[in-house]
Amino acid sequence: MPSPSGFSYDQRPDGTVVVWHHGKVAAKLRGPRAAEFVDEAESGDAQLVMARWTGHYKHGNERTARQHPRNRR
Template sequence: MARPSGFSYERRGDGTVVITHRGRAAGTLRGDRAAKFLAQAESGDAQLVMARWTGAYRFGNERTARNHPRNR
């Protein structure tokens, strides 16, 4: 699976976390969701965590599914 890239996040003073992808806002997290995201981002691969939280990632099975006889 290709590793996602181009994500970054910014913590704001009010506890809000803004996730951006290539300079554009991809998601805003507040409260408990922001705290949970920060814990995951700091403990693992931050790029992959941000891709999962924003929904901007591929599962890696698109090519396999396209070639399946049921989908032809």
């Protein structure tokens, strides 16, 4: 599956993390969740981590579902 793109994140001085998707706010994380997110984003593929944390990603079964006999017309 290709890696999602278009994500970025900002760490604010107050500890808040804002995740952006194509220029729009996708998530705001505060406290221990923000720290956990930053640790995970810095240790792995940041684009994939941001997609998973925000829920903005495809599940990989779209082509399979489209080709299923009941969905063909």
